[in-house]
Every structure is written in structure tokens, then in C-alpha cells.
Amino acid sequence: MHYIRAFEVGRNPTSSKYEMHVRFRTLKNGPAIRNRLRLPHPVKTDLRICVIAPPDSKAAAEARAQGASLVGEDEIFAQVKDGIINFDRCICYLDSLQKLNKAGLGKVLGPKRLMPSTKTGTVVSNVAAVGAMVRDMVSGSEYRERDAVVRLAIGQLGFTPEAMQTNIKTFMDSVKKDIARLVGPTKEIHEVVLSSTNSPGFTLNGEFKGANSVAPRELSGPL
Structure with missing residues (x-):
């Protein structure tokens, strides 16, 4: 979140959104997952x-x-x-x-x-x-697998780390349940990436967390 917010400096925190990209190891023509869920901290959509x-x-x-x-x-x-x-x-x-x-x-x-x-x-x-x-x-939020990737707006830029953590866990739990319900060839999660409207993607593999990482409370205030 610290790196991503650096790319969003000066932008309206309600217009830019965090986005999740979940990539799968799956057969090219295998079954695709599709679902909708209500996140604990909803991301306002423009659906009419x-x-x-x-x-x-x-x-x-x-x-x-x-x-x-x-x-x-x-x-x-x-x-x-x-x-x-x-x-x-x-x-x-x-x-x-x-x-x-x-x-x-x-x-x-x-x-x-x-x-x-x-x-x-x-x-x-x-x-x-x-x-x-x-x-x-x-x-609610709707997601659908395309080209072995599921994308979902997971939060607004002003969300706290705690809110983001809760939303991400809820989304990933839902995707894992979708995979478990599939009939046929197995599908595995290969990579989970977090980005925003104007930032590149960062893999959520723990590499960006270290001794000098910014404390969550410092990311809970205004941009």
C-alpha cells in the first residue's frame, strides 16, 4: 500500500481504487470461475x-x-x-x-x-x-475469470490497511471456494497481485515487507 499510494499522490482517494489480480495455473479451455460477493468494506460501483x-x-x-x-x-x-x-x-x-x-x-x-x-x-x-x-x-462486487485471471476492485485508496486486509481475505476465501466447487481439471492459484488505478502491480508474496516497512497506522490517515 505504501508503494502504491506513492503513485497516486495528488489524486482523489475516492476515485482511485485498489485492484486485485489473481492468476491461475489452469488448462486453456478448462472451466472458469465466476461469482459475486459483498465485501466487508464495499467498494462503491457505478453500476446502474x-x-x-x-x-x-x-x-x-x-x-x-x-x-x-x-x-x-x-x-x-x-x-x-x-x-x-x-x-x-x-x-x-x-x-x-x-x-x-x-x-x-x-x-x-x-x-x-x-x-x-x-x-x-x-x-x-x-x-x-x-x-x-x-x-x-x-x-456487491462481481468477478469472472478471463484468460486465467480474475480481476476485482478490492478497495478505495483511502481504505485503512485493516479494511484492505479484511477485503482481500474475504475475496481470496471466495475464490478458493469457487475452485473447490469446480468439476473437472484442477485449477491452482499461481500469483496474487495488488495494484491501483495508476500504479503498477505488486505481488503479494511478502517481499515488500521488511524491518524498515511503514507501520500500518501511518497508512491510515489522509494521502
């Missing part, structure tokens, strides 16, 4: 959440309260048909599912993996579930 629900319903009110950026039915359907997709995730309240299917948006949202479905768990049947899913998407 759309909730298909009757505009005046309790589900719609709960979605707005939890941070959904777009809530409704007909207006959203019209925008999508016009090619305007101002969201990154889409949830559908069960009461609106039939109306969503009649709108015929599958051809537009399907290829973008935005079409809500019971199979992907993005169709929810009660108000509490709508709120919980929106809250999880807003503060």
Missing part, C-alpha cells in the same frame, strides 16, 4: 440498476430506496425498443414478468445478458427480495 416493476408499487418504492437508477415498466420498454439502454443490470418483479415478456425485449436484452429470467435469479417474487438484490448489486 434497472428494476421492472409497476411504478406505484411497493416493489418500485423499495427499489428506488435501495439505489436503483431506473424503475418502471412501459417507459423502460419504450426506451429499450428505441435502442436506449441506460443500465448495467436488470431485475424484474414477478408481477411485471408477463408484461415484460409481451414487450418482446429478449432480442435486444438477451445478447447483452440483461434480460431478467428465473434461471439467472433476476426475477424476484417479493418486495424484500427486490430491495435485497438491488442493495447487493449496488454494493
Whole structure:
């Protein structure tokens, strides 16, 4: 963190983020891991959440309260048909599912993996579930293996060493569980790298910690 923060001097500590890169030893065409989790210290994302629900319903009110950026039915359907997709995730309240299917948006949202479905768990049947899913998407983190590497924003630059340590442990525990659940060829963690928006990567192998290392309390204040 001491080295990385040196590369971020003068930058807004809330706009720059720490990033984790986990590299695997794995077969080229072997199974890939994909998951989402809620970190103990969430990293604010810019995900725009759309909730298909009757505009005046309790589900719609709960979605707005939890941070959904777009809530409704007909207006959203019209925008999508016009090619305007101002969201990154889409949830559908069960009461609106039939109306969503009649709108015929599958051809537009399907290829973008935005079409809500019971199979992907993005169709929810009660108000509490709508709120919980929106809250999880807003503060949750999603990761997916690409080219034998998983990347995740693990913290903001102003996070304390203790907060970073907790987030990193939570993420690594989740990745190890994902590996254990895989069926088929084995996958092993080869290297774990920490970087930031504007810094190079540093391997988390202990080489940067020594007798003259900066104490954690000195990294807990302003940049």
C-alpha cells in the first residue's frame, strides 16, 4: 500500500481504487470461475440498476430506496425498443414478468445478458427480495475469470490497511471456494497481485515487507 499510494499522490482517494489480480495455473479451455460477493468494506460501483416493476408499487418504492437508477415498466420498454439502454443490470418483479415478456425485449436484452429470467435469479417474487438484490448489486462486487485471471476492485485508496486486509481475505476465501466447487481439471492459484488505478502491480508474496516497512497506522490517515 505504501508503494502504491506513492503513485497516486495528488489524486482523489475516492476515485482511485485498489485492484486485485489473481492468476491461475489452469488448462486453456478448462472451466472458469465466476461469482459475486459483498465485501466487508464495499467498494462503491457505478453500476446502474434497472428494476421492472409497476411504478406505484411497493416493489418500485423499495427499489428506488435501495439505489436503483431506473424503475418502471412501459417507459423502460419504450426506451429499450428505441435502442436506449441506460443500465448495467436488470431485475424484474414477478408481477411485471408477463408484461415484460409481451414487450418482446429478449432480442435486444438477451445478447447483452440483461434480460431478467428465473434461471439467472433476476426475477424476484417479493418486495424484500427486490430491495435485497438491488442493495447487493449496488454494493456487491462481481468477478469472472478471463484468460486465467480474475480481476476485482478490492478497495478505495483511502481504505485503512485493516479494511484492505479484511477485503482481500474475504475475496481470496471466495475464490478458493469457487475452485473447490469446480468439476473437472484442477485449477491452482499461481500469483496474487495488488495494484491501483495508476500504479503498477505488486505481488503479494511478502517481499515488500521488511524491518524498515511503514507501520500500518501511518497508512491510515489522509494521502
